Amino acid sequence: MAKPILTSQDTDFPQWYQDVVAKAELAENGPARGTIVIRPYGYRIWELLQQILDERIKATGHENAYFPLFIPMSFLEREADHVEGFSPELAVVTHGGGKELGEPLVVRPTSETVINHTFSRWIQSHRDLPVLINQWANVVRWELRPRLFLRTTEFLWQEGHTAHATSEEAQEETLKMLGVYRDVVRESLAIAALTGEKSPAERFAGADRTFTVEGMMRDGKALQMGTSHDLGQNFAKAFDIVFAAEDGSEHHVWQTSWGVSTRLVGAVIMAHGDDFGLRLPPAIAPYQVVVMPLGGDDAQSTVEAAMQLVRDLEAAGHRVKLDDRLHVGFGRRAVDWELKGVPVRVEIGPRDLESGTAVVVRRDTREKASVELERLIQTIGERLVEIQQALLDETEAQRLTRTSLISDLDEFKSTIAAEPGLYVAGWCGSASCEEAFGDGTGASIRCIDPFEELPGSEPRCLACDNLASHQAVIAKAY
Numbered sequence: 001m002a003k004p005i006l007t008s009q010d011t012d013f014p015q016w017y018q019d020v021v022a023k024a025e026l027a028e029n030g031p032a033r034g035t036i037v038i039r040p041y042g043y044r045i046w047e048l049l050q051q052i053l054d055e056r057i058k059a060t061g062h063e064n065a066y067f068p069l070f071i072p073m074s075f076l077e078r079e080a081d082h083v084e085g086f087s088p089e090l091a092v093v094t095h096g097g098g099k100e101l102g103e104p105l106v107v108r109p110t111s112e113t114v115i116n117h118t119f120s121r122w123i124q125s126h127r128d129l130p131v132l133i134n135q136w137a138n139v140v141r142w143e144l145r146p147r148l149f150l151r152t153t154e155f156l157w158q159e160g161h162t163a164h165a166t167s168e169e170a171q172e173e174t175l176k177m178l179g180v181y182r183d184v185v186r187e188s189l190a191i192a193a194l195t196g197e198k199s200p201a202e203r204f205a206g207a208d209r210t211f212t213v214e215g216m217m218r219d220g221k222a223l224q225m226g227t228s229h230d231l232g233q234n235f236a237k238a239f240d241i242v243f244a245a246e247d248g249s250e251h252h253v254w255q256t257s258w259g260v261s262t263r264l265v266g267a268v269i270m271a272h273g274d275d276f277g278l279r280l281p282p283a284i285a286p287y288q289v290v291v292m293p294l295g296g297d298d299a300q301s302t303v304e305a306a307m308q309l310v311r312d313l314e315a316a317g318h319r320v321k322l323d324d325r326l327h328v329g330f331g332r333r334a335v336d337w338e339l340k341g342v343p344v345r346v347e348i349g350p351r352d353l354e355s356g357t358a359v360v361v362r363r364d365t366r367e368k369a370s371v372e373l374e375r376l377i378q379t380i381g382e383r384l385v386e387i388q389q390a391l392l393d394e395t396e397a398q399r400l401t402r403t404s405l406i407s408d409l410d411e412f413k414s415t416i417a418a419e420p421g422l423y424v425a426g427w428c429g430s431a432s433c434e435e436a437f438g439d440g441t442g443a444s445i446r447c448i449d450p451f452e453e454l455p456g457s458e459p460r461c462l463a464c465d466n467l468a469s470h471q472a473v474i475a476k477a478y
């Protein structure tokens with residue numbers, strides 16, 4: 001076996017992450033600090049995820065549209081919390097066409113302002129509601145501590161923006177889209193994430209309430225994977241989005257926004273990868289199966305058998321790669337595909353052919369099995385289903401194992417340093433207690449009152465011992 005080509009996860013998880021992103025050819029740094037070049041293999045993962053999500057977004061009644069990259073600075077200033085929250089991250093264009101601009105333009109950090117400006121012209125009557133729009137786009141947020149996929153100055157995402165006649169409808173929409181994210185993360189990314197509300201300190205700038213999908217990575221840290229915001233009437237008032245009700249009375253609309261980004265690719269890497277590389281869930285794997293004919297005296301017939309197998313697997317609806325690099329050593333080729341996380345590898349050698357079999361290797365468990373050629377297509381199909389489920393089960397088990405109830409602040413602080421994970425505690429709701437959780441630990445409240453069942457927390461606040469008003473899930477996070 002070749003020597004490991006990645007830093008081991010136990011030695012240095014962040015270094016492992018950097019190694020695997022580079023060596024699996026997912027992405028690299030762009031020339032401007034904080035920017036990302038997404039390489040074809042990484043981009044394909046994003047594309048597959050995007051297709052799945054786009055279908056779900058359309059199936060829930062939303063339509064795609066596109067809004068401008070540049071936003072007048074004055075638009076951001078209309079919603080006080082919004083501009084305050086985003087100011088430190090803004091990229092601002094002051095010159096265009098060789099001249100100083102009359103008004104600076106912001107490169108969108110998110111599109112509430114420009115979209116709501118447009119909504120104010122689209123919406124007049126209750127008959128115009130609801131408006132259900134999604135945009136696939138790039139956004140820019142100046143990033144001081146960039147990390148490929150997780151935090152980059154420019155990233156790709158979708159942002160949904162909706163307008164409704166009532167507060168109840170907007171609340172329902174906020175939770176509906178949170179549910180879509182949770183399901184896609186669970187079913188396609190095979191990550192058993194938690195969902196719940198963000199504390200006021202972690203809320204989106206300009207929202208009344210923010211809900212989040214929080215995944216746990218293999219080092220026990222949390223990663224925010226998507227958010228859904230109930231915007232109330234904050235932007236409607238800032239942009240004067242008013243509709244006439246049936247009785248002729250005028251009202252501001254109620255709104256939501258929600259988004260997930262290329263960060264999800266980072267989540268897949270960190271939730272499933274091991275010391276041998278990526279382990280991709282079949283649903284979003286660029287290649288679900290790689291077929292490797294072995295060289296030797298009878299290379300011709302193994303290559304032909306491999307090509308036939310590729311055609312049969314493609315006909316069965318799988319994404320397949322033929323690796324016929326016979327000039328490259330077998331071990332090296334196997335290591336390459338493990339690194340790239342291809343769920344199933346099929347090895348066909350002359351001796352296998354003689355006995356009418358092929359070797360099927362699962363990437364998740366690295367188990368090898370000899371399978372009769374007649375049963376190969378069916379077996380591979382079954383393996384893919386099993387792997388998708390097994391990866392999900394693993395994240396679920398890991399999350400449960402690494403979730404602890406905690407009721408003593410000092411104990412919490414010493415424990416989380418040694419054993420990163422999710423800590424469930426009571427919280428009184430005060431900002432100072434929230435700060436106390438993070439003080440010296442670097443941890444934060446990832447969500448409150450999660451929808452998933454967790455062990456019941458203490459009825460008293462972890463920091464101040466007053467009566468708790470929320471169950472808080474506290475963790476270190478990316």
Ligand SMILES: [Zn+2]
Pocket residue numbers: 427428429430433461462463464465466
């Ligand atoms: Zn408290």
